[in-house]
Amino acid sequence: MNAPTERHSLPDSVVIVLFGATGDLAGRMVLPAIHEVHSRGLMPAHWRLIGCAADQLDDEGFRDRVAASLDGSGTGRPADWETVRSSLRYCGGTFSAEDPGNLPRTLAEVREELVAESGGEPLVLHFLAVPPVAFTPIARGLGAHGLADGARVVFEKPYGTSLESFEELDAAVKEVLDEEQIFRIDHFLGKEGVQTIYVLRFANQLFGSEWSRASVDQVQIDVPEDLDVANRIAFYEATGAALDMIVTHLFQVAGQVAMEPPTDLRDPASVIAAREAVLRAFRPLNPVEDVVLGQFEGYRDIEGAAPDSTQDTFAAVRLWVDTERWRGVPFLLRTGKRMARKTQRITLVLKPPFGPLADKLDAPNTIEICFSGDGEIQLGITVKTPGPDLSYSSGKAVLELDDVPGGDPISPYASLIHDALIGDRSLYTTAEGLRAAFAAFAPLQGPERPDPVPYEPGSWGPEEARRLAAPHRWMLGE
Protein backbone atom coordinates (compact mmCIF):
# COMPACT_ATOMS: atom_id res chain seq x y z
CA MET A 1 0.00 0.00 0.00
CA ASN A 2 1.49 3.31 -1.08
CA ALA A 3 0.69 6.62 0.56
CA PRO A 4 -1.31 8.82 -1.80
CA THR A 5 0.96 10.87 -4.07
CA GLU A 6 0.24 13.75 -6.38
CA ARG A 7 -0.68 11.33 -9.16
CA HIS A 8 -2.52 8.95 -6.85
CA SER A 9 -4.81 10.70 -4.46
CA LEU A 10 -8.16 10.00 -2.90
CA PRO A 11 -11.06 11.43 -4.84
CA ASP A 12 -13.46 13.70 -2.94
CA SER A 13 -16.27 11.20 -3.38
CA VAL A 14 -16.80 7.64 -4.53
CA VAL A 15 -19.59 5.20 -5.30
CA ILE A 16 -18.60 1.57 -4.80
CA VAL A 17 -20.86 -0.77 -6.77
CA LEU A 18 -20.47 -4.19 -5.17
CA PHE A 19 -21.63 -6.95 -7.52
CA GLY A 20 -22.11 -10.23 -5.65
CA ALA A 21 -23.01 -8.29 -2.49
CA THR A 22 -24.91 -11.23 -0.99
CA GLY A 23 -22.09 -13.74 -1.51
CA ASP A 24 -19.56 -15.35 0.81
CA LEU A 25 -16.59 -13.25 -0.29
CA ALA A 26 -18.50 -9.99 0.01
CA GLY A 27 -19.72 -10.87 3.51
CA ARG A 28 -16.47 -12.25 4.90
CA MET A 29 -13.83 -10.10 3.20
CA VAL A 30 -15.00 -7.16 1.10
CA LEU A 31 -17.54 -5.54 3.44
CA PRO A 32 -15.30 -5.87 6.54
CA ALA A 33 -12.44 -4.41 4.47
CA ILE A 34 -14.57 -1.44 3.41
CA HIS A 35 -15.40 -0.92 7.09
CA GLU A 36 -11.67 -1.01 7.85
CA VAL A 37 -10.83 1.51 5.11
CA HIS A 38 -13.57 3.81 6.39
CA SER A 39 -12.65 3.42 10.07
CA ARG A 40 -8.99 4.19 9.36
CA GLY A 41 -10.04 7.45 7.69
CA LEU A 42 -8.86 6.19 4.28
CA MET A 43 -12.21 6.57 2.49
CA PRO A 44 -13.08 9.69 0.52
CA ALA A 45 -15.04 12.17 2.65
CA HIS A 46 -18.24 11.37 0.75
CA TRP A 47 -19.07 7.80 -0.20
CA ARG A 48 -21.87 5.39 -0.94
CA LEU A 49 -21.96 1.66 -1.54
CA ILE A 50 -24.54 0.05 -3.81
CA GLY A 51 -24.90 -3.69 -3.24
CA CYS A 52 -26.04 -5.66 -6.32
CA ALA A 53 -27.27 -9.25 -6.54
CA ALA A 54 -30.28 -11.18 -7.78
CA ASP A 55 -32.08 -11.25 -4.39
CA GLN A 56 -34.90 -8.75 -4.17
CA LEU A 57 -34.01 -6.87 -0.98
CA ASP A 58 -34.81 -3.28 -0.14
CA ASP A 59 -32.16 -0.89 1.23
CA GLU A 60 -33.09 -1.69 4.83
CA GLY A 61 -32.89 -5.44 4.19
CA PHE A 62 -29.41 -5.03 2.70
CA ARG A 63 -28.27 -2.79 5.57
CA ASP A 64 -29.35 -5.49 8.04
CA ARG A 65 -27.38 -8.06 6.07
CA VAL A 66 -24.27 -5.89 6.10
CA ALA A 67 -24.66 -5.44 9.87
CA ALA A 68 -24.91 -9.21 10.25
CA SER A 69 -21.81 -9.73 8.07
CA LEU A 70 -19.78 -7.24 10.10
CA ASP A 71 -20.94 -8.78 13.38
CA GLY A 72 -20.16 -12.26 12.07
CA SER A 73 -16.73 -11.32 10.69
CA GLY A 74 -15.42 -10.33 14.10
CA THR A 75 -14.75 -6.73 13.07
CA GLY A 76 -18.08 -5.52 14.47
CA ARG A 77 -19.77 -2.36 13.19
CA PRO A 78 -17.97 0.96 12.80
CA ALA A 79 -18.35 3.51 15.61
CA ASP A 80 -20.44 5.72 13.29
CA TRP A 81 -22.60 2.81 12.14
CA GLU A 82 -25.77 4.85 11.73
CA THR A 83 -24.03 7.17 9.24
CA VAL A 84 -22.43 4.25 7.44
CA ARG A 85 -25.75 2.42 7.36
CA SER A 86 -27.37 5.32 5.55
CA SER A 87 -24.54 5.23 2.94
CA LEU A 88 -25.59 1.73 1.88
CA ARG A 89 -28.03 1.17 -0.99
CA TYR A 90 -29.21 -1.99 -2.69
CA CYS A 91 -30.09 -2.79 -6.26
CA GLY A 92 -31.61 -6.24 -6.77
CA GLY A 93 -32.39 -8.14 -9.96
CA THR A 94 -30.59 -8.67 -13.21
CA PHE A 95 -27.83 -6.67 -14.81
CA SER A 96 -26.56 -7.44 -18.31
CA ALA A 97 -25.99 -5.78 -21.68
CA GLU A 98 -29.52 -6.76 -22.67
CA ASP A 99 -31.21 -5.81 -19.40
CA PRO A 100 -29.75 -3.05 -17.22
CA GLY A 101 -32.31 -3.61 -14.46
CA ASN A 102 -32.35 -0.80 -11.90
CA LEU A 103 -28.63 -0.14 -11.65
CA PRO A 104 -28.33 2.88 -14.01
CA ARG A 105 -31.18 4.62 -12.20
CA THR A 106 -29.85 3.85 -8.70
CA LEU A 107 -26.34 4.93 -9.70
CA ALA A 108 -27.67 8.19 -11.18
CA GLU A 109 -29.55 8.96 -7.93
CA VAL A 110 -26.51 8.28 -5.80
CA ARG A 111 -24.28 10.32 -8.11
CA GLU A 112 -26.64 13.25 -7.80
CA GLU A 113 -26.53 13.04 -3.99
CA LEU A 114 -22.74 13.00 -4.03
CA VAL A 115 -22.46 15.90 -6.47
CA ALA A 116 -24.72 17.89 -4.16
CA GLU A 117 -22.56 16.98 -1.14
CA SER A 118 -19.09 17.31 -2.58
CA GLY A 119 -19.56 19.61 -5.54
CA GLY A 120 -17.87 17.26 -8.01
CA GLU A 121 -18.40 14.05 -9.95
CA PRO A 122 -17.70 10.96 -7.83
CA LEU A 123 -15.31 8.20 -8.82
CA VAL A 124 -17.20 5.00 -9.65
CA LEU A 125 -15.52 1.80 -8.44
CA HIS A 126 -17.20 -1.42 -9.56
CA PHE A 127 -16.15 -4.44 -7.45
CA LEU A 128 -16.95 -7.80 -9.08
CA ALA A 129 -17.17 -10.26 -6.15
CA VAL A 130 -18.97 -12.73 -8.42
CA PRO A 131 -18.14 -16.08 -10.00
CA PRO A 132 -15.80 -15.69 -13.00
CA VAL A 133 -18.55 -16.76 -15.41
CA ALA A 134 -20.21 -13.41 -14.60
CA PHE A 135 -17.13 -11.25 -15.37
CA THR A 136 -17.76 -10.88 -19.12
CA PRO A 137 -21.55 -10.33 -18.95
CA ILE A 138 -21.15 -7.69 -16.24
CA ALA A 139 -18.29 -5.95 -18.10
CA ARG A 140 -20.41 -5.92 -21.27
CA GLY A 141 -23.36 -4.56 -19.28
CA LEU A 142 -21.17 -1.74 -17.90
CA GLY A 143 -20.12 -0.88 -21.45
CA ALA A 144 -23.61 -1.11 -22.95
CA HIS A 145 -25.18 1.17 -20.35
CA GLY A 146 -22.45 3.79 -20.17
CA LEU A 147 -21.33 2.77 -16.66
CA ALA A 148 -17.71 2.08 -17.58
CA ASP A 149 -16.63 5.56 -18.63
CA GLY A 150 -14.01 6.84 -16.21
CA ALA A 151 -14.76 3.99 -13.78
CA ARG A 152 -12.33 1.57 -12.15
CA VAL A 153 -13.28 -2.11 -12.03
CA VAL A 154 -11.93 -4.63 -9.52
CA PHE A 155 -12.08 -8.26 -10.69
CA GLU A 156 -11.90 -11.10 -8.18
CA LYS A 157 -9.86 -14.19 -8.89
CA PRO A 158 -9.65 -16.37 -10.85
CA TYR A 159 -9.15 -14.13 -13.85
CA GLY A 160 -8.91 -17.06 -16.27
CA THR A 161 -8.11 -20.69 -15.59
CA SER A 162 -5.66 -21.30 -18.44
CA LEU A 163 -3.68 -19.23 -20.91
CA GLU A 164 -6.50 -19.59 -23.45
CA SER A 165 -9.36 -18.73 -21.10
CA PHE A 166 -7.36 -15.81 -19.70
CA GLU A 167 -6.82 -14.42 -23.24
CA GLU A 168 -10.50 -14.86 -24.08
CA LEU A 169 -11.68 -13.13 -20.90
CA ASP A 170 -9.16 -10.32 -21.19
CA ALA A 171 -10.09 -9.65 -24.82
CA ALA A 172 -13.79 -9.42 -23.88
CA VAL A 173 -13.07 -7.13 -20.93
CA LYS A 174 -10.80 -4.92 -23.07
CA GLU A 175 -13.69 -4.29 -25.47
CA VAL A 176 -15.10 -2.18 -22.66
CA LEU A 177 -12.22 -1.15 -20.38
CA ASP A 178 -8.66 0.08 -20.80
CA GLU A 179 -5.94 -1.77 -18.91
CA GLU A 180 -5.57 1.24 -16.54
CA GLN A 181 -9.21 0.82 -15.46
CA ILE A 182 -8.76 -2.87 -14.60
CA PHE A 183 -7.75 -3.96 -11.09
CA ARG A 184 -7.26 -7.78 -10.96
CA ILE A 185 -7.05 -8.63 -7.30
CA ASP A 186 -4.61 -11.15 -5.81
CA HIS A 187 -4.96 -10.67 -2.08
CA PHE A 188 -1.57 -12.28 -1.39
CA LEU A 189 0.07 -9.18 -2.88
CA GLY A 190 -1.78 -7.06 -0.31
CA LYS A 191 -0.43 -8.97 2.70
CA GLU A 192 1.84 -6.96 5.02
CA GLY A 193 4.54 -9.65 4.92
CA VAL A 194 4.61 -9.65 1.12
CA GLN A 195 4.65 -5.85 0.90
CA THR A 196 7.57 -5.72 3.30
CA ILE A 197 9.82 -7.72 0.96
CA TYR A 198 10.72 -4.61 -1.06
CA VAL A 199 11.68 -2.59 1.96
CA LEU A 200 13.56 -5.39 3.68
CA ARG A 201 15.58 -5.86 0.56
CA PHE A 202 16.10 -2.33 -0.70
CA ALA A 203 16.45 -0.54 2.65
CA ASN A 204 18.89 -2.97 4.25
CA GLN A 205 22.27 -3.67 2.75
CA LEU A 206 22.37 -6.71 5.04
CA PHE A 207 19.65 -8.32 2.91
CA GLY A 208 20.05 -6.53 -0.42
CA SER A 209 23.63 -7.73 -0.77
CA GLU A 210 22.64 -11.37 -0.20
CA TRP A 211 19.60 -11.37 -2.50
CA SER A 212 21.00 -13.39 -5.43
CA ARG A 213 22.48 -16.71 -6.50
CA ALA A 214 25.83 -15.61 -5.03
CA SER A 215 24.44 -16.22 -1.52
CA VAL A 216 21.13 -18.05 -1.91
CA ASP A 217 20.98 -21.82 -2.43
CA GLN A 218 17.23 -22.00 -2.81
CA VAL A 219 14.04 -20.06 -2.17
CA GLN A 220 11.04 -21.76 -0.58
CA ILE A 221 7.55 -20.27 -0.74
CA ASP A 222 5.52 -22.56 1.46
CA VAL A 223 1.78 -22.24 2.12
CA PRO A 224 0.51 -25.39 3.85
CA GLU A 225 -3.12 -25.23 5.02
CA ASP A 226 -4.93 -27.46 7.49
CA LEU A 227 -8.29 -26.50 5.92
CA ASP A 228 -10.69 -29.07 4.54
CA VAL A 229 -12.38 -28.63 1.17
CA ALA A 230 -15.70 -30.33 1.95
CA ASN A 231 -17.61 -27.01 1.94
CA ARG A 232 -16.08 -25.99 -1.42
CA ILE A 233 -16.06 -29.36 -3.12
CA ALA A 234 -17.65 -28.22 -6.41
CA PHE A 235 -15.06 -25.44 -6.75
CA TYR A 236 -12.28 -27.81 -5.75
CA GLU A 237 -13.26 -30.58 -8.16
CA ALA A 238 -13.13 -27.98 -10.96
CA THR A 239 -9.92 -26.29 -9.84
CA GLY A 240 -7.49 -28.16 -7.58
CA ALA A 241 -4.62 -26.89 -5.46
CA ALA A 242 -2.15 -26.05 -8.22
CA LEU A 243 -4.51 -23.86 -10.21
CA ASP A 244 -6.14 -22.34 -7.09
CA MET A 245 -2.89 -21.37 -5.39
CA ILE A 246 0.25 -21.71 -7.51
CA VAL A 247 -0.58 -19.84 -10.69
CA THR A 248 -2.46 -17.12 -8.87
CA HIS A 249 -0.89 -16.48 -5.49
CA LEU A 250 2.48 -18.21 -5.23
CA PHE A 251 3.78 -17.18 -8.67
CA GLN A 252 2.96 -13.58 -7.79
CA VAL A 253 4.79 -13.86 -4.46
CA ALA A 254 7.73 -15.43 -6.31
CA GLY A 255 7.65 -12.42 -8.63
CA GLN A 256 7.91 -10.07 -5.63
CA VAL A 257 10.91 -12.00 -4.28
CA ALA A 258 12.72 -12.39 -7.59
CA MET A 259 12.19 -9.00 -9.27
CA GLU A 260 15.01 -6.63 -10.09
CA PRO A 261 14.94 -3.35 -8.16
CA PRO A 262 12.28 -1.04 -9.61
CA THR A 263 13.66 2.41 -10.37
CA ASP A 264 11.09 4.03 -8.05
CA LEU A 265 9.12 2.11 -5.41
CA ARG A 266 6.48 4.85 -5.32
CA ASP A 267 5.91 4.71 -9.05
CA PRO A 268 3.42 1.90 -9.83
CA ALA A 269 4.53 1.71 -13.47
CA SER A 270 8.08 1.00 -12.40
CA VAL A 271 7.06 -1.64 -9.81
CA ILE A 272 4.70 -3.31 -12.29
CA ALA A 273 7.37 -3.34 -15.01
CA ALA A 274 9.86 -5.00 -12.65
CA ARG A 275 7.38 -7.69 -11.58
CA GLU A 276 6.22 -8.36 -15.14
CA ALA A 277 9.81 -8.67 -16.36
CA VAL A 278 10.61 -11.38 -13.85
CA LEU A 279 7.34 -13.26 -14.46
CA ARG A 280 8.33 -13.39 -18.13
CA ALA A 281 11.59 -15.02 -17.02
CA PHE A 282 9.78 -17.93 -15.29
CA ARG A 283 10.72 -21.08 -17.21
CA PRO A 284 7.64 -23.13 -18.17
CA LEU A 285 7.22 -25.86 -15.54
CA ASN A 286 8.57 -29.31 -16.29
CA PRO A 287 5.72 -31.50 -14.96
CA VAL A 288 7.81 -34.67 -14.97
CA GLU A 289 10.90 -33.46 -13.13
CA ASP A 290 9.74 -30.46 -11.20
CA VAL A 291 6.20 -31.15 -9.99
CA VAL A 292 4.67 -33.45 -7.36
CA LEU A 293 0.89 -33.43 -6.96
CA GLY A 294 -0.96 -35.05 -4.09
CA GLN A 295 -4.47 -35.89 -2.96
CA PHE A 296 -5.29 -36.40 0.71
CA GLU A 297 -6.69 -39.79 1.67
CA GLY A 298 -10.45 -39.60 2.03
CA TYR A 299 -10.88 -36.82 -0.54
CA ARG A 300 -12.83 -39.08 -2.90
CA ASP A 301 -15.29 -39.95 -0.09
CA ILE A 302 -16.41 -36.32 0.24
CA GLU A 303 -19.94 -35.88 -1.03
CA GLY A 304 -19.64 -34.19 -4.41
CA ALA A 305 -16.16 -35.56 -5.25
CA ALA A 306 -15.96 -38.10 -8.09
CA PRO A 307 -15.20 -41.59 -6.68
CA ASP A 308 -12.21 -41.76 -9.06
CA SER A 309 -11.27 -38.08 -8.88
CA THR A 310 -7.70 -37.24 -9.83
CA GLN A 311 -7.97 -33.69 -8.57
CA ASP A 312 -4.92 -32.42 -6.68
CA THR A 313 -5.25 -31.12 -3.13
CA PHE A 314 -1.47 -30.66 -2.82
CA ALA A 315 1.12 -29.27 -5.20
CA ALA A 316 4.87 -28.84 -4.88
CA VAL A 317 6.79 -27.35 -7.77
CA ARG A 318 10.37 -26.40 -8.53
CA LEU A 319 10.36 -23.22 -10.54
CA TRP A 320 13.39 -21.86 -12.39
CA VAL A 321 13.75 -18.13 -12.85
CA ASP A 322 15.91 -17.47 -15.88
CA THR A 323 17.52 -14.21 -14.91
CA GLU A 324 21.19 -13.58 -14.28
CA ARG A 325 20.41 -12.98 -10.58
CA TRP A 326 18.66 -16.33 -10.06
CA ARG A 327 20.28 -18.64 -12.62
CA GLY A 328 20.48 -22.14 -11.04
CA VAL A 329 18.53 -21.25 -7.86
CA PRO A 330 15.36 -23.34 -7.48
CA PHE A 331 12.23 -21.58 -6.26
CA LEU A 332 10.30 -24.27 -4.39
CA LEU A 333 6.59 -23.60 -4.10
CA ARG A 334 4.36 -25.81 -1.97
CA THR A 335 0.75 -25.69 -0.88
CA GLY A 336 -2.00 -28.11 0.03
CA LYS A 337 -5.15 -28.70 2.00
CA ARG A 338 -5.42 -30.84 5.15
CA MET A 339 -1.72 -30.54 5.80
CA ALA A 340 0.03 -30.50 9.17
CA ARG A 341 -0.50 -26.79 9.86
CA LYS A 342 -1.56 -23.48 8.35
CA THR A 343 1.14 -20.95 7.75
CA GLN A 344 2.64 -18.88 4.93
CA ARG A 345 6.36 -18.42 4.66
CA ILE A 346 9.12 -17.39 2.28
CA THR A 347 12.53 -18.83 3.19
CA LEU A 348 15.77 -17.88 1.50
CA VAL A 349 18.14 -20.74 2.31
CA LEU A 350 21.65 -19.31 2.26
CA LYS A 351 24.79 -21.06 1.08
CA PRO A 352 27.16 -22.42 3.76
CA PRO A 353 29.93 -20.06 4.93
CA PHE A 354 33.57 -20.28 3.85
CA GLY A 355 36.33 -20.50 6.44
CA PRO A 356 36.88 -22.46 9.64
CA LEU A 357 33.24 -23.36 10.17
CA ALA A 358 32.51 -24.49 6.61
CA ASP A 359 30.97 -27.99 6.83
CA LYS A 360 30.69 -27.84 10.62
CA LEU A 361 27.23 -26.36 10.98
CA ASP A 362 23.98 -28.31 11.20
CA ALA A 363 21.59 -25.68 9.87
CA PRO A 364 21.93 -23.20 7.02
CA ASN A 365 21.38 -19.49 7.60
CA THR A 366 17.90 -18.46 6.53
CA ILE A 367 16.05 -15.24 5.85
CA GLU A 368 12.38 -15.95 6.52
CA ILE A 369 9.36 -13.80 5.86
CA CYS A 370 6.18 -15.10 7.41
CA PHE A 371 3.28 -13.52 5.51
CA SER A 372 0.28 -14.91 7.32
CA GLY A 373 -1.51 -12.53 9.67
CA ASP A 374 0.37 -9.33 10.37
CA GLY A 375 3.69 -10.72 9.15
CA GLU A 376 6.99 -11.54 10.78
CA ILE A 377 10.67 -11.61 9.81
CA GLN A 378 12.86 -14.40 11.14
CA LEU A 379 16.58 -14.89 10.70
CA GLY A 380 17.98 -18.37 11.15
CA ILE A 381 21.49 -17.89 12.52
CA THR A 382 24.21 -19.86 14.29
CA VAL A 383 25.88 -18.66 17.48
CA LYS A 384 28.32 -20.06 19.99
CA THR A 385 26.39 -22.15 22.47
CA PRO A 386 26.78 -20.13 25.66
CA GLY A 387 29.04 -22.03 28.05
CA PRO A 388 32.66 -23.08 28.49
CA ASP A 389 33.00 -25.11 25.28
CA LEU A 390 33.20 -24.09 21.67
CA SER A 391 30.09 -25.55 20.20
CA TYR A 392 27.39 -24.10 17.98
CA SER A 393 23.66 -23.59 18.26
CA SER A 394 21.17 -22.47 15.66
CA GLY A 395 18.36 -20.16 16.65
CA LYS A 396 15.93 -17.60 15.31
CA ALA A 397 15.96 -13.82 15.63
CA VAL A 398 12.37 -12.67 15.27
CA LEU A 399 10.76 -9.34 14.39
CA GLU A 400 6.96 -9.29 14.46
CA LEU A 401 5.73 -6.55 12.16
CA ASP A 402 2.93 -5.52 14.51
CA ASP A 403 5.62 -4.72 17.11
CA VAL A 404 7.30 -2.18 14.82
CA PRO A 405 6.96 1.26 16.49
CA GLY A 406 4.13 3.18 14.84
CA GLY A 407 3.04 0.07 12.96
CA ASP A 408 -0.65 -0.64 12.55
CA PRO A 409 -1.01 -3.60 10.16
CA ILE A 410 -3.78 -3.34 7.60
CA SER A 411 -5.65 -6.33 6.19
CA PRO A 412 -4.88 -7.31 2.57
CA TYR A 413 -8.32 -6.48 1.19
CA ALA A 414 -8.40 -3.10 2.95
CA SER A 415 -4.93 -2.30 1.63
CA LEU A 416 -5.87 -3.23 -1.93
CA ILE A 417 -9.24 -1.44 -1.85
CA HIS A 418 -7.48 1.71 -0.68
CA ASP A 419 -5.02 1.34 -3.57
CA ALA A 420 -7.92 1.03 -6.02
CA LEU A 421 -9.47 4.19 -4.55
CA ILE A 422 -6.28 6.17 -5.10
CA GLY A 423 -5.70 4.53 -8.49
CA ASP A 424 -2.47 2.74 -7.55
CA ARG A 425 -2.14 -0.56 -9.45
CA SER A 426 1.32 -1.57 -8.10
CA LEU A 427 -0.10 -4.48 -6.12
CA TYR A 428 -2.63 -5.60 -8.74
CA THR A 429 -1.80 -8.13 -11.43
CA THR A 430 -1.54 -6.89 -14.98
CA ALA A 431 -2.56 -8.63 -18.20
CA GLU A 432 1.08 -9.00 -19.15
CA GLY A 433 1.99 -10.50 -15.77
CA LEU A 434 -0.91 -12.95 -15.74
CA ARG A 435 -0.20 -13.98 -19.32
CA ALA A 436 3.37 -14.85 -18.30
CA ALA A 437 2.15 -16.73 -15.20
CA PHE A 438 -0.33 -18.82 -17.19
CA ALA A 439 2.31 -19.51 -19.86
CA ALA A 440 4.75 -20.84 -17.22
CA PHE A 441 1.98 -22.96 -15.66
CA ALA A 442 0.57 -24.29 -18.96
CA PRO A 443 2.65 -27.54 -19.16
CA LEU A 444 0.97 -28.67 -15.93
CA GLN A 445 -2.39 -28.46 -17.69
CA GLY A 446 -1.26 -30.73 -20.53
CA PRO A 447 -0.81 -34.47 -21.02
CA GLU A 448 2.33 -34.61 -18.85
CA ARG A 449 0.46 -33.60 -15.68
CA PRO A 450 1.49 -36.20 -13.06
CA ASP A 451 -1.14 -38.21 -11.20
CA PRO A 452 -1.61 -37.04 -7.62
CA VAL A 453 0.04 -39.21 -4.97
CA PRO A 454 -2.08 -40.01 -1.87
CA TYR A 455 -1.04 -38.44 1.45
CA GLU A 456 -2.25 -38.75 4.97
CA PRO A 457 -4.44 -35.90 6.25
CA GLY A 458 -2.52 -33.88 8.83
CA SER A 459 0.85 -34.69 7.20
CA TRP A 460 3.26 -32.57 5.14
CA GLY A 461 2.03 -34.12 1.90
CA PRO A 462 3.49 -36.98 -0.15
CA GLU A 463 7.05 -38.02 0.65
CA GLU A 464 7.82 -37.77 -3.09
CA ALA A 465 7.92 -33.97 -2.69
CA ARG A 466 11.10 -34.27 -0.58
CA ARG A 467 13.26 -34.85 -3.64
CA LEU A 468 12.41 -31.38 -4.97
CA ALA A 469 14.02 -29.71 -1.94
CA ALA A 470 17.25 -31.77 -1.99
CA PRO A 471 20.02 -31.22 -0.93
CA HIS A 472 18.08 -29.24 1.69
CA ARG A 473 14.68 -30.09 3.11
CA TRP A 474 11.37 -28.28 3.24
CA MET A 475 12.20 -25.96 6.11
CA LEU A 476 8.69 -25.90 7.62
CA GLY A 477 8.47 -29.68 7.76
CA GLU A 478 8.27 -32.77 5.55
Ligand SMILES: NC(=O)C1=CN([C@@H]2O[C@H](COP(=O)(O)OP(=O)(O)OC[C@H]3O[C@@H](n4cnc5c(N)ncnc54)[C@H](OP(=O)(O)O)[C@@H]3O)[C@@H](O)[C@H]2O)C=CC1
Ligand atom coordinates in the same frame (compact mmCIF):
# COMPACT_ATOMS: atom_id res chain seq x y z
N1 LIG B 1 -15.29 -17.02 -0.89
C1 LIG B 1 -13.99 -16.92 -0.84
O1 LIG B 1 -13.34 -17.16 0.18
C2 LIG B 1 -13.24 -16.50 -2.04
C3 LIG B 1 -13.89 -16.20 -3.22
N2 LIG B 1 -13.16 -15.74 -4.27
C4 LIG B 1 -13.83 -15.38 -5.53
O2 LIG B 1 -14.86 -14.45 -5.28
C5 LIG B 1 -15.91 -14.62 -6.20
C6 LIG B 1 -17.22 -14.82 -5.47
O3 LIG B 1 -17.10 -15.94 -4.65
P1 LIG B 1 -18.09 -16.24 -3.44
O4 LIG B 1 -18.54 -15.01 -2.78
O5 LIG B 1 -17.43 -17.29 -2.66
O6 LIG B 1 -19.34 -16.87 -4.22
P2 LIG B 1 -20.85 -17.00 -3.68
O7 LIG B 1 -21.46 -18.05 -4.52
O8 LIG B 1 -20.94 -17.08 -2.23
O9 LIG B 1 -21.48 -15.58 -4.08
C7 LIG B 1 -21.51 -15.12 -5.36
C8 LIG B 1 -22.23 -13.79 -5.45
O10 LIG B 1 -22.30 -13.46 -6.82
C9 LIG B 1 -23.66 -13.45 -7.26
N3 LIG B 1 -23.74 -14.16 -8.53
C10 LIG B 1 -23.70 -15.49 -8.73
N4 LIG B 1 -23.78 -15.78 -10.04
C11 LIG B 1 -23.88 -14.60 -10.67
C12 LIG B 1 -23.99 -14.23 -12.03
N5 LIG B 1 -24.00 -15.14 -12.99
N6 LIG B 1 -24.08 -12.92 -12.33
C13 LIG B 1 -24.05 -11.98 -11.37
N7 LIG B 1 -23.94 -12.27 -10.05
C14 LIG B 1 -23.85 -13.57 -9.71
C15 LIG B 1 -24.44 -14.15 -6.17
O11 LIG B 1 -25.73 -13.61 -5.99
P3 LIG B 1 -26.94 -13.90 -6.93
O12 LIG B 1 -26.69 -15.20 -7.64
O13 LIG B 1 -28.08 -13.96 -6.00
O14 LIG B 1 -26.96 -12.72 -7.83
C16 LIG B 1 -23.63 -13.84 -4.92
O15 LIG B 1 -23.99 -12.56 -4.42
C17 LIG B 1 -15.49 -15.79 -7.07
O16 LIG B 1 -14.85 -15.28 -8.20
C18 LIG B 1 -14.51 -16.54 -6.20
O17 LIG B 1 -13.61 -17.28 -6.96
C19 LIG B 1 -11.81 -15.57 -4.19
C20 LIG B 1 -11.12 -15.86 -3.05
C21 LIG B 1 -11.76 -16.39 -1.90
Ligand SMILES: O=C1O[C@H](COP(=O)(O)O)[C@@H](O)[C@H](O)[C@H]1O
Ligand atom coordinates in the same frame (compact mmCIF):
# COMPACT_ATOMS: atom_id res chain seq x y z
O1 LIG C 1 -7.68 -17.54 -2.65
C1 LIG C 1 -7.53 -18.43 -1.85
O2 LIG C 1 -6.84 -18.16 -0.71
C2 LIG C 1 -7.07 -18.94 0.45
C3 LIG C 1 -5.98 -18.55 1.45
O3 LIG C 1 -6.20 -17.22 1.80
P1 LIG C 1 -5.67 -16.58 3.15
O4 LIG C 1 -6.46 -15.32 3.29
O5 LIG C 1 -5.85 -17.60 4.25
O6 LIG C 1 -4.25 -16.26 2.92
C4 LIG C 1 -7.09 -20.41 0.13
O7 LIG C 1 -7.43 -21.17 1.28
C5 LIG C 1 -8.11 -20.66 -0.95
O8 LIG C 1 -8.10 -22.03 -1.33
C6 LIG C 1 -7.84 -19.82 -2.16
O9 LIG C 1 -8.92 -19.92 -3.10
